[in-house]
Amino acid sequence: MPFSPLPRLSFGVGDRFAHQAEAQLAAFERLAAEGVVVAPVWNKSNREHGFVGSEPPSVLEAAAAAVAKRGWPHPWFVDADHIRLETVDRFLESSDFFTIDVADSIGKQAPATEIATFVARHPELTRTLHIAGVADALHLTADIVAAIAGKYLLAAREAGAIHRHIAARKGERGFVTEVSMDETDSPQTPRELLVILCLLADERVPLDTIAPKFTGRFNKGVDYVGDLAAFEREFNDDIAVLSHAASAYGLPAGIKLSVHSGSDKFSLYPLIRRAIERTGAGVHVKTAGTTWLEELIGLSEAGGDGLALAREIYGYALGHVDELCAPYAAVIDIDRTQLPTAAEVASWEGPRLAAAIRHLPADSRFNPHIRQLLHVSFKVAAKAGRRYTDLLVAHRDIVGRQVTENLYERHLRPLFAPQLGSDA
Numbered sequence: 365m366p367f368s369p370l371p372r373l374s375f376g377v378g379d380r381f382a383h384q385a386e387a388q389l390a391a392f393e394r395l396a397a398e399g400v401v402v403a404p405v406w407n408k409s410n411r412e413h414g415f416v417g418s419e420p421p422s423v424l425e426a427a428a429a430a431v432a433k434r435g436w437p438h439p440w441f442v443d444a445d446h447i448r449l450e451t452v453d454r455f456l457e458s459s460d461f462f463t464i465d466v467a468d469s470i471g472k473q474a475p476a477t478e479i480a481t482f483v484a485r486h487p488e489l490t491r492t493l494h495i496a497g498v499a500d501a502l503h504l505t506a507d508i509v510a511a512i513a514g515k516y517l518l519a520a521r522e523a524g525a526i527h528r529h530i531a532a533r534k535g536e537r538g539f540v541t542e543v544s545m546d547e548t549d550s551p552q553t554p555r556e557l558l559v560i561l562c563l564l565a566d567e568r569v570p571l572d573t574i575a576p577k578f579t580g581r582f583n584k585g586v587d588y589v590g591d592l593a594a595f596e597r598e599f600n601d602d603i604a605v606l607s608h609a610a611s612a613y614g615l616p617a618g619i620k621l622s623v624h625s626g627s628d629k630f631s632l633y634p635l636i637r638r639a640i641e642r643t644g645a646g647v648h649v650k651t652a653g654t655t656w657l658e659e660l661i662g663l664s665e666a667g668g669d670g671l672a673l674a675r676e677i678y679g680y681a682l683g684h685v686d687e688l689c690a691p692y693a694a695v696i697d698i699d700r701t702q703l704p705t706a707a708e709v710a711s712w713e714g715p716r717l718a719a720a721i722r723h724l725p726a727d728s729r730f731n732p733h734i735r736q737l738l739h740v741s742f743k744v745a746a747k748a749g750r751r752y753t754d755l756l757v758a759h760r761d762i763v764g765r766q767v768t769e770n771l772y773e774r775h776l777r778p779l780f781a782p783q784l785g786s787d788a
Contacts, residue, residue: 367460367538368439370572372618372646373780374403376443376626377771380412380656380742382422383756385430387764388655391772393434400780405461407443407650410451411691415743420444424458441540445650446547449526456533461540463575463650464526466519467547474517482513486562488612493558497604497643499597502555512559519545520560524567542648544575546624547694552576554601558609565613573648575622576602582625584695585654585739586732587725588632596635603645620646625695627651628723633778649779656742657721657735658770662763663755664718670755671714673748678717678734679706681741692740702733722766723774 377388392404406427424442431440444455446465489509493502523543557576579598580590606619626649640647663670681688719729745752756763
């Protein structure tokens, strides 16, 4: 897997059962045929490998096979998603993109002497800053910088330690560095992001992309919930802060924002598109579980044994809601009164169940509560083992069609396709 620098536009795709890489790549090919090349980034976290019983090399093997078979000539990557120091080693040989997750260190108070040293080293931060592209001046004082550093200094130090660990073992082989700070309680303001970037630069982390926590709810597999105007202002401010920090602190000139839990944030896509078209900035949008949901949609549409298993998975998930939802409680909002009984779903024909899962909000049959529950229930399919994956093979065409159409029509085109126009 020869390494290429991360292009301006990239999009993360998950393939939890390693059967859809070709179908996913087909969507990127369709976009490239329209003149826009977006780099696919296959991602799978340590937790997801644990749930499914897979190993990190399987992601590389599936992606490489798809790239070779389809003759994809552009950059592509394999992301060690949300890795920590204790989990990174198993990803070293098969990944060239590392999402360094330091959320657990955010808020752990750094020693006062180290905070004071940081503030003294950066007097340029302790004033009101007028940054081109930021809507309002960033008001910073020594006390404010100290408070922000106290919250994020240890997280930046952890990111530095993990990056150095990867670099020492990868040697001359290049890799993409992303730092993830999105899995925390509070969004980072633009002035916090500036201090965070300074902290990471001091740790000599050559950031390609950073994933802050944005304002609003980024629930799994459904649309954004929040103030769209506030998100757009924050996103544009963050782009400007990244540009300023790259110049001021020697970070890579192409550093870009990463939007995590970006899958199906349809209302945000026009805002992101407008920002990157206006500024020329790049973006990385990370998605994952929607591919597994498209598999369920395809099996439902296929009828027969595929539909039977999709119904069974829903029935099991409904009976184990607490267990399945607990790991994802912060990123799902399920109204259990809106979940139909297993008996009712067992009476549905394939197109009816598919429509309940497929994310078309204008379709009266769509049920976001069913969708979210099934999104976090992929380990139920993993328990089914060969029964599930054999059905994916048997219904490869119809499942693959769902995967390609979903990725291309509902994600890549709204974000990037040229014919939509700048005000799409």
